[in-house]
Amino acid sequence: MSVTYPDSRGRFGEYGGQFVPETLMAPLKEIDESLQAAMEDPSFIEAYHQALKDYSGRPTSFTYADQLSEYLGGAKIYLKREDLNHTGAHKLNNALGQALLAKRMGKEKIIAETGAGQHGVASATVAAKLGLESKVFMGEKDIERQQLNVFRMKLLGAEVIPVSSGNKTLKDATNEAIRFWVANCEDHYYLIGSVVGPHPYPKMVRDFQRVIGDETKDQILAEQGSLPNRIYACVGGGSNAIGMFYPFLEDEVELVGVEAAGKGVDTPEHAATITKGSDGIIHGSKTYLMQDEHGQITEPYSISAGLDYPGIGPEHAYLHASKRVRYESVTDDEALDALQLLSRKEGIIPAIESAHALAQAFKEVKDMDANQSIVINVSGRGDKDMSTIMNVLQEGE
């Protein structure tokens, strides 16, 4: 395919780049060079795909949501089932790829940041499988909110490091992971969880997640002999969305990224970075972010911890600026409604993150024709969200 960005400086148009302290330039270069060599090495690619198949259970299913399509009317609804991946979300695709790279680079220790704990669990999982030592940085506030995932990580042998700086959430965990990495880059590999951070991370994570879109393309062509009219995916940092969208960028398919509007984009409590944010630098990359007039980064809010991030991957900023992808936002309430609808009509309980993509699709699908089709990426399963959902729904009763 002819989409060859980012350029050698890691720029997607004006976004991306390497806005990092000088001390990080050497480790980033080491990763960039190792990644290029690995991606050109057939044995590395084979090992990655083999692990996806044997360990994670790929390819993931592609489900025609017949009950739901009939109920809502309009276009046919297909679901890409990333919830069926080992550990319950798309996160493992990337964690496996990067851990294999770390091992190839001779690094025996990995570090990772986590918000809700999904990427932390994926990292701890691959570290266990590949015999690597793992440290997961997690904000103290998130540790309190996600005790089950903290326990899962510990069970998998990871060390969970509580972060007490800043607001004690994902943004701060990421800062702290980067700070630790600067001091320990000689023997540690930083396994970042989304298409964010300095070059080459956004490109690397995309390339390890594009398997979602590649499979989807084969599956829909096998199913109906033509591409879908639209594809929906939720966007926090944006790794499941980029993974899904990237193989379709040059096709005539409308791509829709769905952000978290929290309690509403007109309230201070949301995480709708593209809808409400502006250009700036976060975690080493130029992109859209949520900030005040003085350039201080502000704290996002969403019921879904996986979308609760004040920035967005630089490639999304570029795809928004170039108008290739349409970005919408969905509130907590709308996402919860969609989550319940999918549960009842299809017997699939999605993650609250994924429910954002579902909610936007459900709003739009009714206005489409019966001979049209859409794909929604169900990026993860809802098991991790049971207590959150239970609390909200019982309150409402």
Add this chain to the structure above:
Amino acid sequence: MSKSTVQTSFEQRLQKEKDLFIPFIMSGDPSPAATVELALTLQESGADILELGVPYSDPLADGPTIQEAAGRALQHGMNLKESIELVPKMRSKGLEIPVVLFTYYNPVLQYGLEQLFQDLREHDIDALLVPDIPLEESVELKEYAHEFGVELISLVAPNSEARIRKIAEQATGFLYCVSSLGVTGERKELSQDISSFLEKVKSYSSVPVAVGFGISTNEQVHLMKQYSDGVIIGSKIIKVINGYHDELVSESARPSALKKVKQEIVELVQ
């Protein structure tokens, strides 16, 4: 950027090129008025260049001490504009040494590059240091710096390797050498092989070469001065200042607190 024959304000204000003491303080910590007085106290304590920090919500290159200082300053509503406006107040009270404004890049982007350099010039600020801009991303800043006669201070690290020469040859003002990998903050021991790194940097640099990150004892100050043209001290100074937090905030108790700060700083660097 080659040195022009016209001296920059930084060069005019810098009194010597060796044995430099470069302290770092955070604007607004513990209060804006105290920051102005602390600048003068540091000059009296022998500071040759003042590094004035602008608080930022996400200071990636800083350890806990400077993060906390930034947090305190942000709570007082300090920002880039108000930081800049502190300097004329320092000057009117007799601050003569060059001032380097230290700020992360995101506040600069929101402020606007041209506006920033214009304001630095108008407020008698001689240099700018942006810790999250490596050489590759610095082209635009360099152009403005040159246009407005403001020095852009670069950092170089022990792992910069092949980049050391490039960074050192292009350095203006002074060159900030990171003593060891990691973030700012005190260290018990500084790297043993720092002398060969500093030798290499000095061989390519036409400006003074100063060492920072982790310097917190009189012994370390003397050791680092043997290998370099000066020392940059941040976290340790913030800690000394924070030891007198309440007194420095109070206008009546401030003069005696400043005396005690001066005594501790002199003991640290003399």
